Amino acid sequence: MNTIREKLDALTKPAWLSEALPDDGVRCQACAHRCHLKPGQRGVCQMRFNRGGQLYAPWGYVAAANVDPIEKKPFMHFLPGSAALTFGMLGCNFHCDFCQNWVSSQTLRDPASDGSVNYIQAVSPQELVDYGLRRGAQVVASSYNEPLITTEWAIDIFKVAKEKGMRCVYVSNGYATPEALQALAPYLDGYKIDLKCWSDKRYRELGGSLQVVLDTIRMAHDLGMWVEVVTLVIPDFNDSNEDLWETSRYLASVSADIPWHVTAFHPMYKRLDSHRTETTVLQRAAEIGQEAGLRYVYAGNLPGRVGSLEDTHCPACGNLLVRRAGFSVLENKLTPQGTCPACGEKIAGVWS
Template identity: 55%
Template sequence: VPWGYVAALQSDPTEKKPFYHLYPGSDTLTFGMLGCDLHCAYCQNWDTSQALRDADSGRLPSQVTPEKLVQLALEHKAKCVASSYNEPLITSEWAVAIFKLAKQAGLKCMYVSNGNATREVLEYIRPYTDGYKIDLKTMNDRNYRKLGMPLKGVLDSIQMVHEMGFWQEIVTLIVPGFNSSEDELCEAARFIKSVSPDIPWHVTAFHQDYKMRDPENTGVDLLIRAAEIGYEEGLHFVYAGNMPGHVGRYENTYCPNCQQLLIERYGYVILEYNITPQGTCPACQSPIPGIWPKSKDEVRVLKKQDIWFRMPRSVR
């Protein structure tokens, strides 16, 4: 079992994971190890995730203890701890050792995962894990198998994660020509709605990386259209990511009942926060699904020019 090291470690905005309905405006101490069970040609963390199969990848790991990681989280005033940068499911024993201590220290704990899970591993991590982000990469089984798993595996995981009570958010990286057709985006949105219309769906912009250099980078119009499709298919919370200031209302959170603006964002910056301490809309009192702070005073409300203060920071 991989243990006692990190290959990547930094303090990230929680919105970078991305979690938009879990402690908005907070920081998350994020650690990663080496390896992944998938081999996506466009992986943006390929230097850690592909280290066991690609000679050009890899980082020198640093030895560390769970106690030290929790100490670093507290020193950097993080409210959350996340396992990311590689596939956390393959190093779950290590994550749980950290999360046990993090929970004792009052921190929220999250997985940032490809979703190739079994019920056994989800039951193992559930007592210590609050949030679970899953990549829904495509609705085409043939394309999914090219990445290393069948489509059914991730669809089953999304269903299980929801049923087991994790707070779940789903991300689809929109890759032109790979998963960007309206039919496929509609199918993805319909599936998510069939599990729960309250699951936030993040549609994010692809940029050329690693071995995938052929498609053009995702344009603003395509990203906005993907977000529109999510709402048209009945989802309550759809976000267009990676293009701060260019996607209009699709950075923000609105009450699905009365359309009151609840959270205004600019990239990772919270510009306005209106959710009540009870987790409800201030206008119509509808409950807003998520894991919210107990007081609005806990949320850092900043200005657009503060975006540089919300960038990831290295941790040592």
């Protein structure tokens, strides 16, 4: 095999998140682009393609697999202090110019990412789950690239993980279809969604649509998945009071218990001229989220510089429940039932 495309196309299986169309066409249902593909055509993600009237999707490899703290995903209300086997493939349905994993996500789209071919390792779902168990993982997380475009692969892994008593989560841009969410619902315990901004115009510059992501947040919550939302706060992109207020007000309308993470931007990929996010900006964003009615707001990417915004407090009595430093849990006072030991308040999340 001479090219990265040929190597990737060999690591595929027929996809079932698809709809047959006339003249050997197919419509992909993995993400909200719903690409209509004729034979030989590839989707926006470049990883799903029509071969002879059949949609094919990535299967049988990883480009990265690590055991990380669950706080790194980030999840703050999902088994604090647990280890997550985090795996990823290649490709994405967005083209964000600030992507921190762009070498993986922009494969077959940006020639500068061609080196990602060196990361490909063939593996079976059983082998991957066994690796995580040997490393002490309690959670399996699909991340690094966009997991929605490899949902068939993720579900095959999650089936094995569930048999071993593990929890399963997605770390995603949320550009989902109802079909994909319904398929994931029996297996997916947690869904971390990036809500990148409140401007549909800017969302379209990244390759998506604001309303689709908002609908995904609501549907994932309605399906019973534990949802946490992250907004990377980028100067002069999404850091206005209006943007932050509308974002947090929408989340509160879905559920005041959704944890909202406001995280600091560092110049990355093609967005090298924007300034780093100051601590004061994250603190302002957190205050706006709290004023909008969110009960749990966190600040990230600036460990030790955001005061108590790394910690979990009881929304009823203010008692410190989980104390953190970066990705480390220093103290966890929650009861086994997930309640505040001081006042008995039930704290929303997945605790056992």
